Amino acid sequence: MNTPQTLGKQWGWNSLTERESALARNPTIGFYMDLTLIVVLVIALALFFDFTNGFHDTANAMATPIATGAIKPKTAVALAAVLNLVGAFLSTEVAKTISGGIIKEGGDTGVQIMPAMIFAGLMGAVIWNMLTWLLGLPSSSSHALFGGLIGAAIVGAGFGAIDYNVLMSKVLLPALVAPVIAGTSAYLCTKLAYTVTKRQSGLASPKRGGFRYGQIFSSSLVALAHGTNDAQKTMGVITLTLVASGLQDVGTGPHFWVIAACALAIALGTYMGGWRIIRTMGSGLTDVKPAQGFAAETSTAAAILASSHLGFALSTTQVASGSVIGSGLGRKGAVVRWGTAGKIAVGWLFTLPAAGLIGAAAAGLAHYGNGGLAIVSILGIGALLVIWVLSRREIVGHSNAISDVDVSGAAVNIPTKKQRRKSARAKAEQETKK
Incomplete structure (x- = not known):
């Protein structure tokens, strides 16, 4: 087993004072496995979380256009995957909030959380993400991540490891305000869309169906915005790990390879679908028509893009x-x-504390060194396998996720030019016969 002194060199400490200071804050460092191995494990788990984030949140962009028939299911997830990939390269503000904001990464007080604790926090986030996916609940992957990391950080380094000002201003307040703003915007935009496209007789205008085509653009914008926000959270976690292990300078942003790896992971996860949550979002909350779908997607995209620019680690699911x-x-x-909405609200309410408790429990085990980390890994993998086995009892895919939505899609069917000409000829022939 490595001694604290030899292990300290691997952690990048340049002097005996630095090693002694870090060991005083985290006495269990000397019992952890080699730095290289634990960092690799953290990065691997972080990328798996990014993957689950992708298929967990596909519904945010594509549930409504699939619901209205604007785009075919497989095409929708493929388009969302590509745009998530592109969006991940457009900004790093949210990544900086995660790596150098919520968890204190350094400065005068030194590194506040070690890679083993980050591993524990990620395990809490992944397990909660998979559980809510099994239940078809569009809970927040972001809050699962924050909860897991905060729970692990408190156990590993104490309450002082959390920057509560950043937590309040860039996580909790946006979580409360953004969904309300987006919902109000969608309400007003829907009212406007139906008012503008209303005939004088009070009947719906044929132009209203054109919103279905507009949904292709608006849903694509949501997918792009999702990449600018959610992919960065994993970038921030990996960057935090590298900073905590002394492999990257404090205050620096994510490296290009971190950005690329996270972009690919979330894009692959998005392509896998997440059909259980698409079913909930597409038809579980309300029967979606093209005009309201366009309004909802546009409002969602605007809120996410604005938050990404400001560095707010927003929950795209809530928005x-x-x-x-x-x-x-x-x-x-x-x-x-409202019954479905209430279940989703309960999921939102419990996500951060539930993931936090799992992360804290995992961090408690991790304090026992290599054996503790092994137990966390075994229990985590076991829980994921159980969830996967349970999910096989009712397989939800592109073929049955939208079965309840087909009726609403048919109700707003848009006739082609050929169909309109044929209908006009038939009507003319009837008039001639009269």
């Missing part, structure tokens, strides 16, 4: 759900299924 509910309220005659 998308708020927009869908707002658009349902904005369409006359639409019914919002």
Whole structure:
């Protein structure tokens, strides 16, 4: 086993004072496996979380256009995957919030959390993400990540490891405000869309169906925005790990290879679908028509892009759900299924503390050194296998995720030019016969 002194060199400490200071804050460092191995494990788990984030959040962009028939399911997830990939390269502000904001990474007080604790926090986030996917609940992957990391950091380094000002200003307040703003915007936009496209007789205008084509653009914008926000969270975690292990300078942003790896992971996860949550978002909250779908997606994209620019680590799931509910309220005659909305709200409420408890428990085990880390890994893999086995009892894919939505899609079918000409000829022939 490595001694604290030889292991300290691997952690990048340049002097005996630095090693002694770090060991005083984290006495269990000397019992952990080699730095290279634990960093590799953290990066691998972080990328797996990024993958789960992708298929967990595909519904944010593509549930409503699939629901209205604007785009075919497989085409939708492929398009979302490409745009998530592109979006991940457009900004790093959110990554900096994660790597140098919520968890204190250094400065005068030194590194506050070690890679083993980050590993424990990620395990909490991954397990909660998979559990809510099994239940079809569009909970927040972002809050699962924050909860897991915060729980692990408190156990590993104490309450002082958390920057509560950043947590409040860039995580909790946006979580409360953004869904309300997006929902209000979607409500107003839906009202406007239906007012503008209304005939004088009070009947719906044929132009209203054109919103279905507009949804291809608006949903693509949501997917792009998702990449600019959610992919960066994993970039921030990996960067935090590299900083905590002394392999990267404090205050620096993610390296290009980190950006590329996270972009690919979330794109691959997005391509896998996440059909259980698409079913909930597409038809579980309200029956979506093209005009309200366009309004919901546009409102979601605007909120996410603005948050990414400001470095807010926003929950795209909460924003998308708020927009869908707002658009349902904005369409006359639409019914919002408040029972489903209530279940989603409960998922939101419990995500951060539940992931935090799992992360804290994992961090507690990690304090026992290599054996503890091995137990965390075995229990985590076991939990994921159980969830996967349970998911096989009811397989949800592109063929059955939208079965409840087909009726609403057919109700807003847009006739082609050929169909309109044929209908006009038939009508003319009837008039001639009269």
